[in-house]
Structure formats: structure tokens, C-alpha cells
Amino acid sequence: MPSHKAAPHKAANDFEPDAIVVGSGAAGGMAAWVLARAGIKVLVLEAGRDYDPVKENAMLKWNYQAPLRAGSTPDKHFGFYDATADGGWEIAGEPYTNAPGSVFKWWRSRMLGGRTNHWGRHVPRFGPYDFKSHSRDGLGMDWPISYDDIAPWYDRTEKIVGVSGANSGLENHPDSSPGVLQPPTPPRINELAIKAGANALGIPCVPSRYAVLTRDIPDDDVPRQACFYASPCGRGCAIGAAFQSTTSFLPMAIATGKARILTDAMVSRVVMGADGKATGVEYLDRHTGTAHFIKARAVVLAASACETARLLLNSKDGGLANSSGQVGRNLVDTTGTNVSGHIPALENRPRYNEDGKDVAHLYIPWWLYKEQAAGKLDFPRGYHYEIGGRFHAPGAGSPAAGLEDGYGAPLKEDARRYYGAQISLTVRGEMIPNADSYCELDPQVKDRFGLPVLRFHWKFSDHEYRQIAHGIATARAIIEKLGGTVLTPQLPPEEAIAVGGWIIHEVGTTRMGTSADNSVTDQYGRAWDVDNLVIADGGVFTSNAHKNPTLTIMALAWRSMDHLAARMRKGEV
Amino acid sequence: MSGKIDRRTTLAWVTAAAASPWMQDAMAQNAIAQGAAQPDAAQPGTWPNMELPPVTARGYGSDPNLVDPTVPWPLTLSPAQRAMLKSIAGAMLPGDDRSPSAASLPIDAFIDEWVSAPYPQQQADRALILPGLAWLDAECKARFGHDFAAAGEEQRRAVFDDIAWRGREKQGYQTPARFFARLRGLMMAGFYSLPEGMKDIGYIGNAPSTEWPGPPREALAHLDAGLEKLGLRPVR
Numbered sequence: 001m002p003s004h005k006a007a008p009h010k011a012a013n014d015f016e017p018d019a020i021v022v023g024s025g026a027a028g029g030m031a032a033w034v035l036a037r038a039g040i041k042v043l044v045l046e047a048g049r050d051y052d053p054v055k056e057n058a059m060l061k062w063n064y065q066a067p068l069r070a071g072s073t074p075d076k077h078f079g080f081y082d083a084t085a086d087g088g089w090e091i092a093g094e095p096y097t098n099a100p101g102s103v104f105k106w107w108r109s110r111m112l113g114g115r116t117n118h119w120g121r122h123v124p125r126f127g128p129y130d131f132k133s134h135s136r137d138g139l140g141m142d143w144p145i146s147y148d149d150i151a152p153w154y155d156r157t158e159k160i161v162g163v164s165g166a167n168s169g170l171e172n173h174p175d176s177s178p179g180v181l182q183p184p185t186p187p188r189i190n191e192l193a194i195k196a197g198a199n200a201l202g203i204p205c206v207p208s209r210y211a212v213l214t215r216d217i218p219d220d221d222v223p224r225q226a227c228f229y230a231s232p233c234g235r236g237c238a239i240g241a242a243f244q245s246t247t248s249f250l251p252m253a254i255a256t257g258k259a260r261i262l263t264d265a266m267v268s269r270v271v272m273g274a275d276g277k278a279t280g281v282e283y284l285d286r287h288t289g290t291a292h293f294i295k296a297r298a299v300v301l302a303a304s305a306c307e308t309a310r311l312l313l314n315s316k317d318g319g320l321a322n323s324s325g326q327v328g329r330n331l332v333d334t335t336g337t338n339v340s341g342h343i344p345a346l347e348n349r350p351r352y353n354e355d356g357k358d359v360a361h362l363y364i365p366w367w368l369y370k371e372q373a374a375g376k377l378d379f380p381r382g383y384h385y386e387i388g389g390r391f392h393a394p395g396a397g398s399p400a401a402g403l404e405d406g407y408g409a410p411l412k413e414d415a416r417r418y419y420g421a422q423i424s425l426t427v428r429g430e431m432i433p434n435a436d437s438y439c440e441l442d443p444q445v446k447d448r449f450g451l452p453v454l455r456f457h458w459k460f461s462d463h464e465y466r467q468i469a470h471g472i473a474t475a476r477a478i479i480e481k482l483g484g485t486v487l488t489p490q491l492p493p494e495e496a497i498a499v500g501g502w503i504i505h506e507v508g509t510t511r512m513g514t515s516a517d518n519s520v521t522d523q524y525g526r527a528w529d530v531d532n533l534v535i536a537d538g539g540v541f542t543s544n545a546h547k548n549p550t551l552t553i554m555a556l557a558w559r560s561m562d563h564l565a566a567r568m569r570k571g572e573v
Numbered sequence: 574m575s576g577k578i579d580r581r582t583t584l585a586w587v588t589a590a591a592a593s594p595w596m597q598d599a600m601a602q603n604a605i606a607q608g609a610a611q612p613d614a615a616q617p618g619t620w621p622n623m624e625l626p627p628v629t630a631r632g633y634g635s636d637p638n639l640v641d642p643t644v645p646w647p648l649t650l651s652p653a654q655r656a657m658l659k660s661i662a663g664a665m666l667p668g669d670d671r672s673p674s675a676a677s678l679p680i681d682a683f684i685d686e687w688v689s690a691p692y693p694q695q696q697a698d699r700a701l702i703l704p705g706l707a708w709l710d711a712e713c714k715a716r717f718g719h720d721f722a723a724a725g726e727e728q729r730r731a732v733f734d735d736i737a738w739r740g741r742e743k744q745g746y747q748t749p750a751r752f753f754a755r756l757r758g759l760m761m762a763g764f765y766s767l768p769e770g771m772k773d774i775g776y777i778g779n780a781p782s783t784e785w786p787g788p789p790r791e792a793l794a795h796l797d798a799g800l801e802k803l804g805l806r807p808v809r
Binding site for chain 2: 049055056057058060061062063064065066067068069071073074075076080081084085086087088091092185186187188189192193195196197199200226227228229230231235345346349350351352353354355356357391392393394395396397398399400402404405406407408409411412415416419481482483
């Protein structure tokens with residue numbers, strides 16, 4: 001077991017930080033580590049409680065040992081054993097609201113390490129097209145950077161995070177440099193079946209990339225072990241194989257001697273000086289509500305896209321760093337829907353330990369770039385499928401997936417026959433920013449600290465509906481190619497699409513751009529309006545390719561922190 | 574292996590899967606968007622109209638102890654209801670050479686834990702299962718002159734056969750059939766997640782290992798044979 005060095009609960013009185021990082025998840029953890037290793041004294045402020053992923057996780061516990069066989073409840077949406085502590089779609093005393101006619105769900109964590117403790121860990125790279133999609137189809141806005149600008153940070157991030165997988169060589173799915181990726185894991189039977197069906201339709205199915213180690217990463221202070229091929233990653237990973245901030249960046253930052261962490265510290269506003277620069281932040285002790293001020297030369301916001309937007313909007317009338325009017329705007333999620341099927345050819349298949357790396361070992365990347373460029377599709381942006389189906393650990397659902405019938409001896413035969421004979425294709429697609437999807441301060445509602453809460457506005461466009469329709473039709477074709485029966489009720493795309501926020505890929509609320517007119521930050525996350533305020537989370541995304549955002553959040557955060565550290569060393573901040 | 578599947582079976586599967594917890598996530602999304610669908614009306618005259626006081630106990634909250642889990646809400650079923658569930662479990666999942674009878678395992682306790690939980694899904698199940706147990710008693714009384722506990726195996730089978738088989742429910746017995754299907758799903762969840770059930774069904778994971786070699790030869794051969802019948806090329 002690695003030695004997780006518990007962070008001190010209280011910043012020592014004699015610790016005067018050079019930089020404050022708000023948030024301790026993927027972006028905040030990365031920011032803290034990059035700044036600390038550059039010799040900059042960093043204080044991380046986390047709104048949630050302290051969390052020890054070694055002592056508190058439920059790895060290897062059986063579903064029958066938990067209430068309701070560990071199934072989903074409103075208290076624990078992803079099941080009893082999910083690592084999320086004090087978080088979820090709703091947090092007591094900290095509401096958010098939806099404007100009339102809008103449905104947006106906001107998943108938050110209130111714990112050290114934030115959402116990295118339980119995230120999906122699927123880490124495809126954005127490709128060259130994804131940074132310049134406006135140039136390709138005239139929609140949205142191009143990023144101020146190109147793929148080549150960020151490629152070196154992708155390599156570095158993958159190496160330090162630890163990504164197992166393989167290069168595919170496919171269009172707009174960039175390869176990693178040699179020596180970066182750890183070895184992939186062999187496919188499971190159902191994944192091979194999906195691959196056979198997809199390939200027969202001309203659709204690729206390739207090794208996935210996940211932030212799960214297949215080789216040890218030795219380190220004197222923060223060693224991490226290769227996956228031991230048991231226990232769902234969402235429970236948190238005590239051996240550090242499945243990446244999370246609490247077993248990597250945070251203890252790595254602490255090990256430099258330059259970083260401290262303060263939990264239960266809810267940052268309420270960025271405090272500004274007369275010179276137009278941030279002088280520090282005000283935070284509220286989560287237990288007492290007492291306000292404190294901490295001074296620093298630089299403030300880094302990594303609270304998650306919407307929480308960071310809220311913080312800016314609460315820091316100044318009309319919003320801090322908001323001369324562009326873009327704070328809270330351009331809010332997007334990933335589009336999502338799921339199509340499942342029963343495959344008779346997989347009935348009664350031979351048993352083996354199919355846990356593997358827990359995550360999917362193969363996936364289907366977007367494959368129709370040429371058709372899209374040629375105008376042959378009726379939607380502009382792509383999607384991928386995350387695929388599933390295996391001998392799951394039985395829990396709160398029937399292992400026969402609802403296909404069972406009758407009772408008695410035939411029922412027991414059904415259980416054996418249908419167990420592990422289903423597949424699922426989960427669509428994850430790109431949403432294009434639109435004027436009707438954004439967050440703002442609710443004019444009335446406040447949280448238990450007295451801070452105004454976010455009100456969400458949400459609307460999909462035909463771009464998303466047509467894309468989802470294509471994703472559903474193609475998934476059905478793959479299932480049928482395998483001689484299977486689609487189990488998911490066939491709904492129109494307007495009903496099949498997951499509601500806004502449901503995929504938990506919300507980004508774009510403080511987007512980066514080429515000028516203070518069209519964006520909140522420059523290409524290094526630096527607020528155009530506040531020279532020593534840097535945004536490191538997914539808020540800075542100019543567009544949100546269908547490729548899961550966290551790898552790109554971390555790579556951008558590293559790049560931005562290198563830039564900030566260099567400026568601080570030169571005395572520019 | 575499967576033979577030909579007719580359209581009726583296919584449709585039945587789709588309906589059944591839509592009601593299964595496996596599909597809950599997708600269905601929940603839609604429910605959020607559209608407002609949950611109302612269950613169809615109870616059978617007039619036959620389905621008992623029970624006043625069920627809501628369960629007001631507290632749940633385990635958003636930050637429970639994961640290392641030493643406990644069920645914080647009190648169980649609510651009567652000894653008679655528990656006994657009834659035990660005997661239904663025995664009929665549902667009888668013992669054979671691969672696993673013991675569900676009546677010999679704490680499946681009745683699991684159902685009690687489930688229907689006593691203060692969450693919306695479990696409360697909806699409570700509103701189906703408790704009347705369902707009362708219906709079983711009433712049905713036995715109407716047909717045989719005594720309650721379910723006094724019914725013999727033949728009599729119980731006669732009642733089950735009217736509600737247990739998809740597409741063959743007796744006319745007017747749709748709600749009792751829905752009760753039976755839901756109870757069956759829950760009993761299967763309870764049974765197959767226990768060590769005895771996992772052994773039967775062949776789940777052999779949750780076992781840490783330094784290597785994961787992938788599917789063994791016989792599993793690949795089974796897949797390839799299946800793909801070949803479908804005219805598909807095996808892949809690796």
C-alpha cells in the first residue's frame with residue numbers, strides 16, 4: 001500500500017502562500033503539484049471534507065454486505081460503495097435551480113479530491129479537428145490553441161497520470177509518443193463480439209485508454225501500484241492504480257514541502273485590490289460559517305466549471321472577469337444515451353473471471369469524419385461508444401437482466417442462460433454551445449452560507465438530436481448484426497437523450513479565446529480582466545469534443561500552471 | 574443454445590427489460606425529462622386496496638461508513654409476511670445440485686430490508702409487494718377456502734401459473750402478474766448476490782491477481798462458433 005500522506009486540516013499560521021488553488025480535483029490537484037514542484041508555496045482550499053482513500057474505500061467488499069445489495073438510491077446515486085462522500089445530484093443546504101422549461105442536473109462532490117475519487121477514468125485525447133471545429137463547420141468558436149500546442153502536455157499528463165491503452169492511428173484520434181502509454185488489457189468476450197459486429201459494418205473498435213495502471217509507478221513518497229484486476233474503480237482505489245487526485249497529485253504536492261491543504265473551506269469570493277488585481281480569497285469555514293481572508297500573489301480557480309463561474313459571479317456585481325459577458329455562458333455537457341441488447345450467441349458462455357481492469361477494454365471511436373466533411377451526415381459533430389457487457393458481480397438487479405420468466409427450476413436455468421449475455425453501447429457525443437444553455441445567479445435563492453446559487457438554462461438543438469438519432473440507429477444495427485434483440489425501448493431522440501448535466505462533463509462557462517471580447521481567459525487560463533487570476537478547470541473549454549474532458553482539463557491545467565509559474569518567477573505576478 | 578426467437582418473445586423481453594433495475598438508469602433519465610409514468614389501475618374487486626402508511630425512517634445519508642455498512646432503517650414486515658416470503662422464495666428458486674433453496678437463505682430478510690427502505694424505488698415496490706402478498710391470501714381463500722399458508726404445493730402452483738409466465742397471464746390478472754415479476758426480480762437479486770448464488774451462476778471475480786490474462790481458450794472457441802453461425806469473422 002502506498003503511504004497516503006494525510007494533509008493537515010488547518011494551514012499553519014506561519015504558512016503564507018504565494019498562490020491559492022481553489023478546488024482539489026483533477027484541475028486543482030494538477031495545479032497544486034505543478035506550482036509546488038516549481039518552488040511556489042501553494043495553499044489548496046477544498047470546500048468538502050478531508051478524505052482518506054486508503055482507510056475509507058470499500059474495495060473488495062461484496063454487494064450483499066451493503067444495504068439494498070449496494071444498489072442506487074437518492075443518497076448514493078452510483079450505489080452504496082461509490083467513493084463520493086457528501087456529494088451527488090443534490091447537496092443538503094446547497095441547492096441550484098432550473099429556469100422554467102429547463103432541465104439541468106449538476107453533480108458535485110464535497111470531499112478532498114473532488115470527483116476524481118469516483119470518475120469514469122476514460123481519457124481519450126482531443127484531436128487536431130477538435131480545437132478548430134469552427135473552421136471545419138462554421139459552428140461555435142475555435143480554440144486559441146491548436147493540437148500541436150497542447151500535444152507535449154498530453155504526453156506528460158498521460159505519463160504522470162498513468163494511462164493504459166494503445167495507439168489506434170485513426171483520423172483525429174492522436175497517438176501518444178512512444179513510451180508514454182502503459183500496456184492495454186486483452187478484450188473480454190462481449191467486447192470481442194461487439195468488435196466483430198461493428199467491424200462487419202465498417203466501424204472500428206479499438207483498445208480504450210483509461211487512467212488505470214497496468215504497471216507500477218514507483219516513487220519514494222507516493223508509489224502507485226498496477227491494477228490487481230478486482231473491485232470497481234468507482235469505489236476509489238487504495239493502491240493508486242485507478243487515478244485519483246488523493247493518491248497522486250495531492251500527496252505529491254505535499255511531498256515537495258511547498259503545499260498545504262485546507263478542507264471544509266468554502267471559498268465565497270475572490271478579493272480584489274484597488275489596482276485591479278486579486279489580493280486573495282475569502283472562504284467560509286464549512287462548520288462554523290466564519291469568514292476568513294487569505295492573501296496570495298496569484299489565485300487559481302479549479303472548483304469545476306460551474307462552481308468557478310458562480311464564484312466569479314458572486315465576487316463582483318455583474319461578475320468578476322466578466323467584461324466579455326461570457327462568464328456562465330457557453331455551458332455544454334456531453335450528449336448521452338444508452339442502447340442495450342441481448343445476444344443469444346452469448347448465452348451459456350463459458351465462465352471465467354471477467355473483472356479485468358473493471359473499465360471497458362475496447363471502445364468505438366468516432367469514425368465518420370470524412371463523411372461529415374463531405375456533408376453526407378445531417379449533424380456536424382461526432383460521438384463515440386463506450387461499450388459494455390460481461391459477467392458482472394451480481395448486485396441489486398436480476399443477473400438475467402429482466403429476461404427471466406416463470407419460477408422454479410426453469411427460472412434457475414434462465415439465470416444461468418442469460419447471465420452475461422447482454423451488451424451495451426453508450427453514446428457520448430459533442431454538444432455545440434448555444435445561446436440558450438448557460439448558468440447565472442438565481443435572483444432569489446441562496447445557499448446555507450447566504451451565497452446566491454446558480455440557476456441553469458438548458459436547451460439542446462437539432463445538432464444534438466440528429467447525432468443521438470444516428471447513435472441509436474447505429475447501435476441497433478450492431479446489435480442486430482450480432483443476431484441480438486434490442487432491449488432499450490425505442491424512443492425519439494428528444495426523449496432518449498440524457499438531460500443536461502447527466503453525463504457530468506459540464507464545461508465552457510469561462511471559455512478561453514483570442515480576445516477579451518469573445519472570452520473570459522487567454523490560452524493560459526489567465527483572466528483577461530485580472531492579470532493574477534488563472535482558471536484551471538473545464539470552464540476554459542472553448543468547445544467540448546465528445547472525448548471525455550478530464551485528460552484535457554489536466555493537460556491544460558499543467559500548461560497554464562507552467563506559464564503562471566514562469567511569470568511568478570520573473571516577478572510578473 | 575437458442576433456437577429461433579419469435580416476435581412475441583422479443584417484445585416480451587423488451588417489456589421485461591424496461592422494468593428491470595438493469596434499465597433503471599436510462600429510464601430514470603426519461604422520467605426526469607417527462608415525469609414518471611403512472612402505473613396502470615388496480616384490478617377492480619380483486620386487487621386489495623391497502624392503506625400503506627409511508628415509511629418515515631431515515632436513509633443512510635450521503636456519507637455513510639462504507640467499510641462497516643449498516644442498514645439504519647427498521648424492518649417493517651410481520652412474521653406472517655416474512656413466512657409467506659420465505660415459502661414463495663422456496664418455490665421461486667428451489668434447491669438443486671448447484672445451489673440451495675432460496676427458502677434456506679435470508680431472502681425474506683432481504684425483501685423486508687428492501688420494502689422497508691425510505692427511498693422512492695423501494696417505496697414503489699412496497700406499494701406493489703405488500704398488496705401482492707395480501708392478494709395471494711385473498712386469492713387462495715376465494716379459490717380454496719383458506720389462506721396461502723394453508724395452501725398445498727398444487728394449489729400454490731395453480732395460482733402462480735396464472736401470474737408467473739410472460740404473455741400467459743390469466744385475463745384480468747395483470748396487476749398480480751406485475752407484483753410477481755417484481756418480486757421475482759428482487760428475489761433473484763437477493764439470491765444471486767449471496768455467495769451461494771454467485772457460485773451457482775458462475776461469478777468468480779473480486780479476486781485480486783497480478784495478471785489478467787483475458788478469456789480462456791474455451792470461451793474464445795464458444796464466441797467464434799457463435800459468430801460463425803451469424804456469418805461474422807472472429808476478431809481478436
